[in-house]
Amino acid sequence: LGAAGDMTTDRHAYKIDPSNPGSDLAGETAAAMAAASIVFRRSNPAYSAVVLRHAHQLFDFADKYRGKYDSSITVAQKYYRSISGYNDELLWAAAWLYYATDNQYYLNYLANNAESMGGTGWSMTEFGWDVKYAGVQTLVSKFLMQGKAGHYASVFESYQEKAESFMCSCIGKGTKNVQKTPGGLIFRQRWNNLQFVTSASFLATVYSDYLASSGKYSQVRLWYRPIIGASLLRKIPSRINLGK
Template sequence: MEGGSEEYRTRNISRNLHFLFLLFPLLVLHPAAAARAASTSYKEALSKSLLYFEAQRSGRLPYDHRVPWRSHSGITDGLEQGVDLVGGYYDAGDHVKFGLPMAFTTTMLAWSVVEFGDEIAAAGELKHALEAIKWGTDYFIKAHTHPNVLWAQVGDGDTDHYCWQRPEDMTTSRQAYKVDEEHPGSEVAGETAAAMAAASMVFKDINPHYSHILLLHAQELFEFGDKFRGKYDDSLEVVRSYYPSTSGYGDELLWAALWLHQATRKEEYLDYLIQNAEELNGTTWAISEFSWDIKYAGVQILASKLLMERGSELEDEQRSTLEQYRSKAEHYLCSCLNMNDDDVDNVDRTPAGLLFIRPWNNMQYVTGAAFLLTVYSGYLAESDHGALHCPQGSVGLPELLSFAKSQADYILGFNPEGISYLVGYGERYPRRVHHRAASSVSYKADKAFIGCAQGYDEWYCRRGENPNVLVGAVVGGPDEKDEFRDARGNHMQTEACTYNTAPMVGVFAKLSELVGELVEGTQPAEEGEGFAYK
């Protein structure tokens, strides 16, 4: 994936020129918007989005850690249970290590590299992307202590949310919780299997030994999650108030099987996908959102890719079932584009065009949609299908990528508030992010202990800006009227999560190359809202 090599340019020039050819008419149609784009750089956005994951690290930080206001934390995690659970990521502005969203974050980072590794390398960010993935998978290796045991959480959300402390000062519970044969957790086992399978593909040529280890863990976890089926929030009551599984475990098991098939090319995983398609709702649920909880759209889009790649060699039953998966994938994509017949089957939008699912952390659904639209446009470009067929008409590749780009541009500041919802990007961005470490004085600047209630008094309740900038974080974002209030207590809008940012790694990488770095003589900064879907 060495992006500067001649081999890289030769391998990608044809495909990307095809995209630019398709997008050129949209540039011509929107010259004013293109002129406004001079201040936008997807390459910068990509770089900053990867930096964010370093701010979320738990454990003993490496010597080359790039976030100066963070230090070691959670270095005794798992000690009480006699297991090493040091490492991993904090999910958001708190200090609990929730296994399900952490695994989804890692899967999305790995998928970004699988699909857009060359583009990430071309931007000079492959090293940081690999480090972000490995920080997650190193932790999962530790957490998977036995074939049928996975430590799914460290810390308690209730006690954690009573305190406002830096991670370096934590006094809240670090109790660890596991799923096993008697206390199954198919969602977290399946998602962790998917993350490790996807990551094994990323490291296959770079670090074959590590890739092999990841694949072994992924296969064991999938077998565990499938053999001992059960909802993880039935086994672990501590997750119910924070990350309950509303969709059940069917999507995670299908998701894991698909990633294992991609990583191994073993037919047993394709057979699983076909034989369990209806029972696990892969071909029966038409979904209009994609998130850490509901993976069906991702499952259906990956299954569509499989159909496009292998359609002619598949057996009739396999082809027929994969066609059903693709039908549901198209429902999701058409719903994002408002191209389904029934308004109920379309995703709402704000007046300025942002996808809007629900008020609490809406940006997670926006970034997921932008990613799936981007990857599907690539799948269509490399197949003979050519277009997305919706009830209201066919949608070409330019429209798919254009709409994904419009969502990315909204995030980067092309919105009524003129605010970049990627923290640290542009001149205006949220300055009071709901985040304990960012909103408190840096541990490296002042090592004086901050107590549980003291943090609320001295730092949470301050009206001033956070002393530390959480660079690269995608916050929850505006409401259904495009309105946003930058207040630390407004956690519905100002809290950021790892799974908000992870999908944008691939989107920013793809847009950066397409618009700014492919054709000699163009400026990388000339990237704006000129491709807005009409």
């Protein structure tokens, strides 16, 4: 494969703007920056404030100028097509911005758009780079268990029902369970399957922690630890093969 500096492939720069929107791309970036602002809040408050300001700006842009990024950057359709659209990323960004700021605007956004944007309508069996609903549902469940749902508790309970549906599908106790290998590893697709394994394990980890913090027992914790170990073991041969 070689180092990035040794690659001769052309690398074009693309952009999104009001005439060529990309709500999924901007929303995903807003969510990442909002999360980063939380990480750096104590160690580097100035940087935290900068990325949070940009997160607000990106969310406003994504929500105002709606459209899928691969409709504007059409070359991406060959590699990273936006199958789920942009509603999940808008909810994802709103959830992280509410987590970072406690701003009532984002709480209202999550509640008022819960059904129309699919947050409480879709029961998911995957969490990955394109589909963010399971992540939204898990994070909103945290708000509910922390007593931060305000007068939207009933709506947030619907989010949590979908989060629990995802967890049940992972441990084989749902109405529609994820496909697994004979060894018990989640199997979504042949190409880079471990991205779905690790992301599901991550959601299971944090959801289990949320339940523990609220004094509830969870079978999820019994599931994700061996899955993480299995995924690490399966990563070693793939690295060896790439080196040949």
